[in-house]
Amino acid sequence: MKPNAVLGLATGSTPQLLYRELVRMKLKWSRVKTFNIDEYVGLSEGHPQSFHSFMWENLFRHIKIPARNIRIPDGNAKNVEKFCGTYEKQIRAAGGIDLQVLGIGANGHIGFNEPMSSLASRTRIKTLAQQTIRDNARFFGSRSKVPRHVITMGIGTIMEARQIVLLAFGVKKSQAVAGAIEGPIAARHPASALQLHPHVTICLDDAAAAKLEFASYYRDTFQHKPVWQQ
Numbered sequence: 001m002k003p004n005a006v007l008g009l010a011t012g013s014t015p016q017l018l019y020r021e022l023v024r025m026k027l028k029w030s031r032v033k034t035f036n037i038d039e040y041v042g043l044s045e046g047h048p049q050s051f052h053s054f055m056w057e058n059l060f061r062h063i064k065i066p067a068r069n070i071r072i073p074d075g076n077a078k079n080v081e082k083f084c085g086t087y088e089k090q091i092r093a094a095g096g097i098d099l100q101v102l103g104i105g106a107n108g109h110i111g112f113n114e115p116m117s118s119l120a121s122r123t124r125i126k127t128l129a130q131q132t133i134r135d136n137a138r139f140f141g142s143r144s145k146v147p148r149h150v151i152t153m154g155i156g157t158i159m160e161a162r163q164i165v166l167l168a169f170g171v172k173k174s175q176a177v178a179g180a181i182e183g184p185i186a187a188r189h190p191a192s193a194l195q196l197h198p199h200v201t202i203c204l205d206d207a208a209a210a211k212l213e214f215a216s217y218y219r220d221t222f223q224h225k226p227v228w229q230q
């Protein structure tokens, strides 16, 4: 719908499903710009577990997007603080993000904004929570090999996207999803900030929705859309 869209992209096994579908749709990417939400600090770009590698493997090498239109945080920046400021400027210079894709961590993080992240935070360096290290150890072979620090867009950065789509599947995400959608707006549930955003679409399977108190209401509104939305 928007050939020159600016997309915010996430990594993880959940967005992989979306990227596979986008590749299948054979869309026109020549004018699209992308900003990835996060990257590990200290991994070489070519490291198999870097988010650079993930994005090229799962999306970029399958589509015709100009490499100059792709931005992924530089986990090897000499001056990380300076880099983070530049990243924010690049997002603004691109006109801001039209559509931000999000997954959610089992502990409720979005991007790598761990619980207790400021809900007004900007792109910056963060320290991974032990649960995130445990959850991501599966990709590194052992916990000790998981980087401790990351660069991530902040919650404040994410909230400036004009539209947000959050994907979550499986029972492991049910607690984080309930906290995000129906919990109090609090730093302990970073994704709860999305309750203050005007345009968020959350796609769940039944397992991830299992702890939602108002699930039947959401299903009703989805199944009984006003005529003009059908």
Ligand code: GLP
Pocket: 010, 011, 012, 013, 014, 015, 038, 102, 103, 104, 105, 106, 109, 110, 111, 112, 132
């Ligand atoms: C990582 C990423 C997040 C992602 C989360 C869940 O921590 N930084 O952006 O949402 O993992 O990943 P998965 O979709 O594999 O469960």
